[in-house]
Amino acid sequence: xxxxxxxxxxxxxxxxxxxxxxxxxxxxxxxxxxxxxxxxxxxxxxxxxxxxxxxxxxxxxxxxxxxxxxxxxxxxxxxxxxxxxxxxxxxxxxxxxxxxxxxxxxxxxxxxxxxxxxxxxxxxxxxxxxxxxxxxxxxxxxxxxxxxxxxxxxxxxxxxxxxxxxxxxxxxxxxxxxxxxxxxxxxxxxxxxxxxxxxxxxxxxxxxxxxxxxxxxxxxxxxxxxxxxxxxxxxxxxxxxxxxxxxxxxxxxxxxxxxxxxxxxxxxxxxxxxxxxxxxxxxxxxxxxxxxxxxxxxxxxxxxxxxxxxxxxxxxxxxxxxxxxxxxxxxxxxxxxxxxxxxxxxxxxxxxxxxxxxxxxxxxxxxxxxxxxxxxxxxxxxxxxxxxxxxxxxxxxxxxxxxxxxxxxxxxxxxxxxxxxxxxxxxxxxxxxxxxxxxxxxxxxxxxxxxxxxxxxxxxxxxxxxxxxxxxxxxxxxxxxxxxxxxxxxxxxxxxxxxxxxxxxxxxxxxxxxxxxxxxxxxxxxxxxxxxxxxxxxxxxxxxxxxxxxxxxxxxxxxxxxxxxxxxxxxxxxxxxxxxxxxxxxxxxxxxxxxxxxxxxxxxxxxxxxxxxxxxxxxxxxxxxxxxxxxxxxxxxxxxxxxxxxxxxxxxxxxxxxxxxxxxxxxxxxxxxxxxxxxxxxxxxxxxxxxxxxxxxxxxxxxxxxxxxxxxxxxxxxxxxxxxxxxxxxxxxxxxxxxxxxxxxxxxxxxxxxxxxxxxxxxxxxxxxxxxxxxxxxx
Ligand code: BGC
Numbered sequence: 001x002x003x004x005x006x007x008x009x010x011x012x013x014x015x016x017x018x019x020x021x022x023x024x025x026x027x028x029x030x031x032x033x034x035x036x037x038x039x040x041x042x043x044x045x046x047x048x049x050x051x052x053x054x055x056x057x058x059x060x061x062x063x064x065x066x067x068x069x070x071x072x073x074x075x076x077x078x079x080x081x082x083x084x085x086x087x088x089x090x091x092x093x094x095x096x097x098x099x100x101x102x103x104x105x106x107x108x109x110x111x112x113x114x115x116x117x118x119x120x121x122x123x124x125x126x127x128x129x130x131x132x133x134x135x136x137x138x139x140x141x142x143x144x145x146x147x148x149x150x151x152x153x154x155x156x157x158x159x160x161x162x163x164x165x166x167x168x169x170x171x172x173x174x175x176x177x178x179x180x181x182x183x184x185x186x187x188x189x190x191x192x193x194x195x196x197x198x199x200x201x202x203x204x205x206x207x208x209x210x211x212x213x214x215x216x217x218x219x220x221x222x223x224x225x226x227x228x229x230x231x232x233x234x235x236x237x238x239x240x241x242x243x244x245x246x247x248x249x250x251x252x253x254x255x256x257x258x259x260x261x262x263x264x265x266x267x268x269x270x271x272x273x274x275x276x277x278x279x280x281x282x283x284x285x286x287x288x289x290x291x292x293x294x295x296x297x298x299x300x301x302x303x304x305x306x307x308x309x310x311x312x313x314x315x316x317x318x319x320x321x322x323x324x325x326x327x328x329x330x331x332x333x334x335x336x337x338x339x340x341x342x343x344x345x346x347x348x349x350x351x352x353x354x355x356x357x358x359x360x361x362x363x364x365x366x367x368x369x370x371x372x373x374x375x376x377x378x379x380x381x382x383x384x385x386x387x388x389x390x391x392x393x394x395x396x397x398x399x400x401x402x403x404x405x406x407x408x409x410x411x412x413x414x415x416x417x418x419x420x421x422x423x424x425x426x427x428x429x430x431x432x433x434x435x436x437x438x439x440x441x442x443x444x445x446x447x448x449x450x451x452x453x454x455x456x457x458x459x460x461x462x463x464x465x466x467x468x469x470x471x472x473x474x475x476x477x478x479x480x481x482x483x484x485x486x487x488x489x490x491x492x493x494x495x496x497x498x499x500x501x502x503x504x505x506x507x508x509x510x511x512x513x514x515x516x517x518x519x520x521x522x523x524x525x526x527x528x529x530x531x532x533x534x535x536x537x538x539x540x541x542x543x544x545x546x547x548x549x550x551x552x553x554x555x556x557x558x559x560x561x562x563x564x565x566x567x568x569x570x571x572x573x574x575x576x577x578x579x580x581x582x583x584x585x586x587x588x589x590x591x592x593x594x595x596x597x598x599x600x601x602x603x604x605x606x607x608x609x610x611x612x613x614x615x616x617x618x619x620x621x622x623x624x625x626x627x628x629x630x631x632x633x634x635x636x637x638x639x640x641x642x643x644x645x646x647x648x649x650x651x652x653x654x655x656x657x658x659x660x661x662x663x664x665x666x667x668x669x670x671x672x673x674x675x676x677x678x679x680x681x682x683x684x685x686x687x688x689x690x691x692x693x694x695x696x697x698x699x700x701x702x703x704x705x706x707x708x709x710x711x712x713x714x715x716x717x718x719x720x721x722x723x724x725x726x727x728x729x730x731x732x733x734x735x736x737x738x739x740x741x742x743x744x745x746x747x748x749x750x751x752x753x754x755x756x757x758x759x760x761x762x763x764x765x766x767x768x769x770x771x772x773x774x775x776x777x778x779x
Contacts, residue, residue, distance in 0.1 A: 035091040036343065040334060043090055044327050051087060052323075053313035055330050056294065058281075058304030059085035059094065081105065081157055082303040084333065092334065093342045097202070097281075097302075100158025101125055101174055101190075102401045102555065103408030104147045117350070119147050120357035120556060121400040121410035123365045124533065125159060125186070127552035129176035129577035130631070131368030132669045133693050134189035141193020141201075143360045147352040148199045154340035155200040155246060160406070161187040161234050162209050162250075164534075164578045165612055166589040167502055170212035173402040173491045173533035173553055177577035178613030178628065180230055181688050184237025191242035198341055200245030203238050205283050206259060206270070207231050209250035213496045213594035214601050216286070219253040221765055222606035225681075227254065228717040228724075228759075230612050236274055245278045245336045249298055251286045255765045260287035260298040264762035267297050273759055279332040291315045299329035358557055365554040365561035367667075371572035371632040372538070372548040372580075378525040379547050380568025380634060381425070381482060389428040389476045390417055391515055392486035394531045396435045398558045402533045404493025410556045416486060416529060419559030423567050428480045434471065477518035483526045485515055485545075491533030491553075496594055499584050503537045516544040529562065539582040539625040550576075568634065571666035573693070575631030575738065579613050582625050588616040588772070609771035614739040615684040616772075627740035629671050629688075635662030635699065637737075644733050644746030650711030650726060652748045656735050658694050659702035669693045671736045672707050674714060677729030679753075681716050682773075686739055689713050709733065709748070712756040724757040726750055 033042040047055065060082040081097035099105035104119040122128075122144065128137050141159075148156045160174040161183050169175075176183040191201040208220045208231040222231070238244060247270065249260040259265055260282045270276045279299040287293050290301055290308040294315075301308050315321035337343055371379065381388070390396065398413040417427055477483070487508055489501065504512075516526045527547035530536065531554070542548060549572070554561055564570045581587050588608035595601030611619060614628035641657040658668050670693075673686040690707040697703060714731060715724035728750050735744040 032089050035093075035334065036338060037091070040331055041327075043092070043334070044330050046090060047087070047330070049313050049316045050309075052316065052326050052330060053309045054085045055087070055092075055333065056300055056312060056326060057085070057290075057309045058082045058300065058302040060303035084300065084337070085304070093337060093340070095333070095337050095340055096152060096154045096342060097157055098148060098151070098153040098155070099405045100144060100156045101160045102406055102553075103410065104144060104151060104153060104156065105405065105408060106151050106153070108409045117151070117409070118411040119151070119352070119408055120354060120361055121408040121413060122357070122361045123368065123555040123558075124173040124401050124406075124553040125176045126164075126173055126534070126577060127368050127554055128190075128364060129182055129186050130370050130550075130552065130574040131364060131693075132182070132575055132577075132691055133367065134185050136364045136367060137186045137189040138193040139360050140364055141190040142196055143193075143357045145194035145197030145199040147357060148194070149197050149341055149346065150349050150352040152341065152346075152348040152350075153199060154342050155202055156194055157202045157204060157248060157405070158194070159187045159190045159201065160204050161238065162205060162207070163231055163234070163612060165210035165606070166587060166593045167535035167581070167584065168497045168499070168593060169210055169534070170491055170496045171402070171404070171406070171493055172535075172578075174406045176234075178579060179577070179688050180233035181237070182577055182691065183234035184241075187234060187238040188241040191238055191244045195242070195245065198339070198344075198346070200278075200336060200339065201242070202246040202248045202281065203235060203244045204248035205250035206235055206247050206280075207250060207265065208254050208259075209252050211496055211594045211604065212494055215494070216251045217253070218251075218595060218601060219256060219603040220606065221255055221603055221767060221769060223609055223769055223771055224719045224762070224764055225717045226606055226609045226771075227763060229610050232269065239270065239274045239276050243277075245339065247276065247278065247280045249280055249282055249286060251283050255763050257763070258287045258289075261289055261292040261296050262763065263296045264760070265296075268760045268762050271297070277335075279329070279336050291321050294321055294325055294329060297325070297329060297332070299332045361555045362557035362560050362564070365551070365558055366564040366570050368574040369552070369554065369561060369565060369572060370550040370574040370576055370630075371565075372550050372626055372630070373542060373545070374632050374634075375546040376525070377634070378482070378527055379549070379566060381566055385425065385481045387426040387428050387480045388420060389431050389480035389483045390420075390435070390486070391431070391471070391483060391511060392488070393435060393439060394486040394488035395484060395529070396432065396439060398556070399488050399490060399531050399553055400555045400558060401553045402491040402493070406493060413556040414559035416484065416559045416562050419561070419563035420566065422560065423563035425563070425567070428476055431471070431476055473514050473518045477515075477522045477524060480524070482524055483515050483519050484529055485512060485526065486529045486531055487536070489532040489534065489536055497534070502535070502584050504541065509541060512541050512544055531558070535578055535580050537583065537625075538580055542625065568664070571634045571664045572631065573633065573667040573669070575629050575669050576626055577628070579617055579624050579628045579739075580626040581617070582623055586622055586624075588612065605769055607770050607772065609769070611684065611772050615687065618739055619685040624740070627738045629669075629736060629738035630740070631669070631738075633662070633664075633666045633668070635660055635664040635666035637661060637666075637668045639735065639743045641704070642735060642744035642746065644748055646748065647708070650714070650750060650754055652709040652733060654690075654707040654709065654733060654735070654746070655704055656744060657702050657704045658697070660697035660699050663699055665696050665698045667694050667696055668737070670705050671738070672709070673734045673736055673739065673742070674709070675732040675734070676714060676716060677727055677731065679727040679729060681718060681727065683716060686734065686736075689733075711750075711754045714750070715754075715756045721755070722759050722761045723755050724759070726754045726756055728753045
């Protein structure tokens with residue numbers, strides 16, 4: 001036979017074999033009910049015990065990439081997160097999960113490809129919350145949802161929404177605020193944004209996961225009231241308003257029970273009370289008993305260990321675990337699978353619209369950065385400013401976010417120096433040259449986020465060497481018009497910070513001191529930029545400088561956002577979502593963080609109870625460095641026509657008109673606080689009940705903001721009654737520009753006590769908690 005004929009016969013045979021194979025596959029599949037076509041219960045009933053146990057334990061361990069279903073796109077992915085186990089004969093697809101919350105955490109490299117894949121590093125959650133603008137949070141969610149979708153990701157493991165209980169919490173950059181309402185509203189908008197793109201969200205880490213020390217086993221002991229009012233409330237808002245597809249349980253225990261093993265948390269509260277109808281997954285390797293997790297309807301155990309699968313299969317086989325329970329868990333997972341891009345065979349491009357993301361990242365960053373100090377209007381810079389001297393390593397590189405699962409593999413992060421340059425400012429070249437050489441030499445220019453964990457110093461103390469040996473601050477003060485000093489703090493998963501990481505280092509204090517003295521001697525000004533993942537000490541040095549701009553960790557466009565504000569093209573419009581205390585020992589959780597025993601804590605008691613953040617500082621009259629809700633603007637506002645109108649029993653309508661009476665166009669954030677009458681329960685001096693932000697107001701323009709207050713919003717959690725109750729009596733309804741500055745105060749009376757919601761008795765502490773007492777409270 002001729003060579004070409006042989007080839008034809010060979011390929012013909014292959015084709016025939018292939019056809020026979022596919023027909024056989026099709027035939028085999030026909031014997032099984034098919035997912036998405038046949039009723040779900042029939043599909044689940046057709047699974048063997050092993051298959052069921054595989055379905056509820058993630059698939060990470062088996063192959064690197066799951067096999068595509070017939071007719072669906074093979075994914076050479078992508079998602080640093082994991083996926084669920086697919087079953088070809090039943091037509092069940094994998095679900096692909098990927099981390100957030102500051103960007104899609106895709107793997108930079110893929111098998112067999114040379115290309116590097118990037119995602120946009122957006123501003124961290126704390127910065128987003130500083131914007132107090134739910135529409136911006138939604139836009140960030142949309143952009144991240146879009147990037148996730150275009151990378152073939154089904155569920156983004158975000159937003160993270162635990163409360164800033166203590167400034168030393170290692171993951172606070174991933175979380176929004178010390179306040180549950182602000183947290184809940186930001187998260188809810190973000191979830192709506194993600195899910196509008198056909199990608200699911202996973203609100204995490206549910207719940208009371210407020211520290212990283214001993215994170216896999218710490219027993220969080222707290223009152224039912226603190227749990228309900230402070231640590232669960234944000235989650236409730238997000239679940240009820242935004243309907244996230246999934247919830248990720250946390251690592252810690254609450255009052256003795258691991259959250260993924262708590263039926264009271266995951267069934268009674270999450271599903272029955274709040275109506276959650278998606279699936280719950282564990283945090284990675286969370287909990288210690290797979291059977292208990294199944295029973296608590298923690299539907300999916302991630303990332304999946306063979307021993308978990310075996311344990312569940314064994315328990316099913318020998319009756320220690322009911323088939324109905326696991327069938328329900330599988331149904332919860334599969335109902336979500338029906339919504340995914342993978343199931344719908346969405347043809348993702350691997351080419352997200354990065355230009356659009358960049359614009360959003362920059363806009364959100366500049367709309368949310370907080371101007372903490374602006375003496376003699378040092379900012380915006382004079383149009384005539386000749387040159388800016390930039391001190392601090394992090395003026396020349398940008399730390400866009402934190403480390404761990406919240407890190408993003410971005411392509412480039414714009415530094416302050418780049419941003420200012422780009423905006424036409426002149427940077428002191430001698431200083432820039434010295435810093436850049438130093439950074440290059442110390443190999444501190446890092447472009448890859450994951451390597452941040454090892455390559456980044458926790459703080460900028462190594463810069464001491466450079467600064468004090470050859471910075472020549474005095475000459476710079478003569479030659480430049482203004483000095484900026486960048487202070488950086490990196491935050492990350494897996495560890496909390498120490499007090500000396502909250503305080504500035506000696507080198508940093510000295511730098512601030514020397515630069516301020518030198519510049520002030522020349523009648524020139526100094527501005528500090530805080531590129532930090534969480535709260536730092538400011539009280540001891542803030543008087544030395546003229547301006548402070550809190551940029552937090554502002555994502556990859558941070559440098560441009562700083563320039564947008566410094567130049568006066570835009571007016572700062574952010575306010576603090578978390579208090580800056582005078583000193584760490586003032587923090588109400590300080591003596592109970594990170595728990596006991598001091599070496600390897602196993603339990604932490606929340607003795608401060610509901611008095612977290614400003615609830616404590618305002619009630620116990622403790623001075624702060626910068627209060628919750630505080631932030632300056634280049635312009636000024638007037639507040640008039642304040643009204644509190646009773647709508648119906650328990651409902652109030654509040655109105656206030658905000659007028660821009662300054663020289664710049666700007667936006668103002670209005671906060672509504674309530675003080676409940678002291679009845680059976682003690683109450684904080686102020687609790688945030690609503691907030692709003694004006695549109696951009698030109699000088700002379702005004703806008704009326706309206707808020708509705710409902711009985712549920714006025715309620716506190718009455719533990720004895722297991723109910724949310726609005727007490728009878730007179731309420732103060734205050735309009736504030738921060739927690740510490742009330743501009744208007746109105747009275748509102750409830751004629752009778754209203755039980756707004758009766759709930760199940762859940763998660764009660766097994767020990768007595770020495771909670772902060774009203775008697776000790778100054779009034
Ligand atoms: C983190 C989660 C993350 C998961 C997957 C865990 O260590 O706590 O936030 O989603 O890893 O990367």
